[in-house]
Amino acid sequence: MAKQYIDLATLKFLLYQVHQLKEVLQYDRYADHDLESIDLFINAVKDFSDQELFPYFQEMDAQPAHYKDGKIIVHPQVGVMMKKGGEMGFISGAFDFKDGGLQLPLMVFTAASYIQDAANNHLPGYTGLTLGAAELIVHFGNAALNQIYTPKMLAGEWGGTMCLTEPQAGSSLSDITTSATPQADGSYHIKGQKIFISAGDHEYVDNFVHLLLARIDGAAPGTKGISLFVVPKKRLDDAGNLVPNDVITAGDFQKLGQKGYCTTHLMFGEGDDCKAWLVGEANQGLKYMFLMMNGARIGVGRGAAAIAMAAYHASLAYAQERPQGRKLTATGKKNPDQAQTLIINHPDVRRMLLLQKVVAEGSLSLVLLASRYQDLIKSVTDETEKERYTLLLEILTPVVKTYPSEMGATAVSNGLQVLGGYGFCSEYVLQQYHRDIRIFSIYEGTTGIQSQDLLGRKVTMKAGKALGYLVEEIAGTLQACATIHDFQPYANKLQQKLKDVQAVLQFLGGFAKTGNYERYLADATLFMELFANIVVAWRWLDIALTAKKALLTNDKTYTEAFYESKVHAMKFYFKYELAKTAGLVESLMDKEVLTIPNEKKVFI
Numbered sequence: 077m078a079k080q081y082i083d084l085a086t087l088k089f090l091l092y093q094v095h096q097l098k099e100v101l102q103y104d105r106y107a108d109h110d111l112e113s114i115d116l117f118i119n120a121v122k123d124f125s126d127q128e129l130f131p132y133f134q135e136m137d138a139q140p141a142h143y144k145d146g147k148i149i150v151h152p153q154v155g156v157m158m159k160k161g162g163e164m165g166f167i168s169g170a171f172d173f174k175d176g177g178l179q180l181p182l183m184v185f186t187a188a189s190y191i192q193d194a195a196n197n198h199l200p201g202y203t204g205l206t207l208g209a210a211e212l213i214v215h216f217g218n219a220a221l222n223q224i225y226t227p228k229m230l231a232g233e234w235g236g237t238m239c240l241t242e243p244q245a246g247s248s249l250s251d252i253t254t255s256a257t258p259q260a261d262g263s264y265h266i267k268g269q270k271i272f273i274s275a276g277d278h279e280y281v282d283n284f285v286h287l288l289l290a291r292i293d294g295a296a297p298g299t300k301g302i303s304l305f306v307v308p309k310k311r312l313d314d315a316g317n318l319v320p321n322d323v324i325t326a327g328d329f330q331k332l333g334q335k336g337y338c339t340t341h342l343m344f345g346e347g348d349d350c351k352a353w354l355v356g357e358a359n360q361g362l363k364y365m366f367l368m369m370n371g372a373r374i375g376v377g378r379g380a381a382a383i384a385m386a387a388y389h390a391s392l393a394y395a396q397e398r399p400q401g402r403k404l405t406a407t408g409k410k411n412p413d414q415a416q417t418l419i420i421n422h423p424d425v426r427r428m429l430l431l432q433k434v435v436a437e438g439s440l441s442l443v444l445l446a447s448r449y450q451d452l453i454k455s456v457t458d459e460t461e462k463e464r465y466t467l468l469l470e471i472l473t474p475v476v477k478t479y480p481s482e483m484g485a486t487a488v489s490n491g492l493q494v495l496g497g498y499g500f501c502s503e504y505v506l507q508q509y510h511r512d513i514r515i516f517s518i519y520e521g522t523t524g525i526q527s528q529d530l531l532g533r534k535v536t537m538k539a540g541k542a543l544g545y546l547v548e549e550i551a552g553t554l555q556a557c558a559t560i561h562d563f564q565p566y567a568n569k570l571q572q573k574l575k576d577v578q579a580v581l582q583f584l585g586g587f588a589k590t591g592n593y594e595r596y597l598a599d600a601t602l603f604m605e606l607f608a609n610i611v612v613a614w615r616w617l618d619i620a621l622t623a624k625k626a627l628l629t630n631d632k633t634y635t636e637a638f639y640e641s642k643v644h645a646m647k648f649y650f651k652y653e654l655a656k657t658a659g660l661v662e663s664l665m666d667k668e669v670l671t672i673p674n675e676k677k678v679f680i
């Protein structure tokens with residue numbers, strides 16, 4: 077197994093220099109933290125991940141979570157994750173002091189979670205979902221719910237889940253049928269089943285708190301009639317004891333990857349005795365859930381970015397040790413007298429490794445940027461500024477969810493290829509990363525759904541204001557390139573790509589204007605691919621600019637080779653990745669329609 081799963085120097089360079097954490101720390105909200113204390117925290121998370129997460133990564137794949145005799149059996153390290161995670165602030169870190177949190181900037185919390193994800197992506201979901209469920213209670217629940225549930229959840233003593241999906245309602249949550257019947261004491265009785273519930277049951281916490289979407293009897297059909305409930309696995313009786321609450325675990329889905337992260341099937345109210353408590357107001361459930369969805373989607377992007385990074389390091393380590401073939405020089409080619417070269421010296425292998433690097437690090441920058449916007453939304457007092465960061469976060473969120481998941485999978489696949497036949501073998505870890513990352517483009521809204529969100533809602537929201545702000549942010553980086561002569565061609569190229577996006581939107585907009593939304597959105601996923609590629613090109617230009625300035629000012633925080641490698645990676649991204657957008661533009665602006673079902677003929 078590779079010894080390294082992230083490059084802490086790159087994480088810190090991105091966090092401190094490219095994304096300027098210190099600017100966020102200047103706000104009152106974060107007055108209790110400084111760069112020094114944060115650096116200690118990040119190092120402590122790395123030490124914890126080295127000792128408690130990474131060593132169990134392959135073992136958790138080999139010993140999958142499973143259902144036995146009505147129980148879900150998971151790896152014992154889940155217990156360590158919950159307990160230590162509670163103690164070290166992996167659940168409460170970004171919560172306000174008043175709610176029992178550490179009030180850390182999300183940029184820092186994201187960086188800390190990223191290290192854990194890279195070390196062992198089967199474990200952080202257990203604490204992450206507890207965090208998400210507690211966040212919903214803190215934001216929308218009443219004082220009684222907060223008092224009973226939040227402290228136990230933040231301490232990692234009780235686990236949390238998100239119960240949305242039902243067999244007939246996956247992408248389309250408007251079709252949820254789980255029912256909630258009002259009771260005289262103000263509680264509700266829940267009846268229904270939820271599937272694919274991550275971290276839904278195991279023996280390493282004392283209780284589970286399911287944040288569940290259901291329909292109160294008589295509620296309107298569709299999304300307007302969905303409410304949010306707290307449904308504990310065990311409820312408190314009058315004497316304050318935990319007693320069963322009629323939540324039955326019916327099974328655990330056996331999966332392609334993330335095998336240590338259980339995916340449960342839960343039945344609620346089979347014995348008509350499943351009590352639940354409403355969170356916030358009736359019929360606002362989906363709205364509440366979506367308010368929290370930004371965080372969850374960024375979390376998915378973060379996880380995929382982390383796996384891509386871990387896979388990159390595993391491939392790199394292999395390529396630096398594996399001799400095979402000779403260099404393609406006149407003397408070297410097919411000359412058996414010459415020693416074999418290491419595969420890292422073959423241009424095609426370098427291309428695959430560089431692809432892994434630009435996807436992994438570009439994705440990390442994207443994730444940190446979204447977290448920075450989240451921090452600024454919480455910190456700035458000026459309303460116009462707040463609106464700006466809110467809209468920037470809105471338009472970037474589907475991209476942050478999708479790019480690392482989709483391109484991360486491509487990067488990991490290339491990483492497997494770097495190992496040749498060994499990449500396909502269980503003994504080497506690349507095949508596990510390949511399987512683990514595959515889920516990221518599916519859960520928390522598939523790529524198809526994210527792409528429709530981007531093109532159908534985010535690009536057009538507030539008459540294009542979110543897009544306008546994003547273009548302004550990119551323009552800021554382009555202007556900053558003006559003083560650096562050798563960056564000008566790259567800035568010009570990116571400028572041209574923004575014009576391409578404008579042309580595509582104008583073309584597609586014609587369909588929306590005439591009410592032909594099916595045609596407008598038919599190629600939304602291609603638009604996502606185009607848009608995300610350009611956004612990541614911007615990230616790379618920004619990263620390279622920061623590195624170049626450090627070189628020009630003789631900044632010794634990192635080595636010259638480190639800074640040069642960032643500039644080199646940017647050039648690679650522009651030559652090999654950004655160039656691919658031309659084909660996407662061609663497809664997007666092609667008038668021929670081939671995927672919209674047509675009443676006369678069926679071609680599939």
Ligand SMILES: Cc1cc2nc3c(=O)[nH]c(=O)nc-3n(C[C@H](O)[C@H](O)[C@H](O)COP(=O)(O)OP(=O)(O)OC[C@H]3O[C@@H](n4cnc5c(N)ncnc54)[C@H](O)[C@@H]3O)c2cc1C
Pocket residue numbers: 238239240241245246247248271272273274275331339515518519520521522523524525
């Ligand atoms: C490992 C795992 C963990 C999960 N964890 C949780 C969890 O903790 N909590 C929870 O509630 N759920 C969870 N899920 C459920 C997950 O969010 C859903 O699987 C996902 O939303 C897709 O729903 P579906 O599987 O029903 O697929 P479908 O919705 O049936 O989608 C099938 C295909 O059709 C496409 N499609 C569907 N509708 C449209 C449309 N309108 N336009 C274009 N294309 C469309 C999709 O993009 C997809 O390609 C998990 C799933 C898995 C596999």
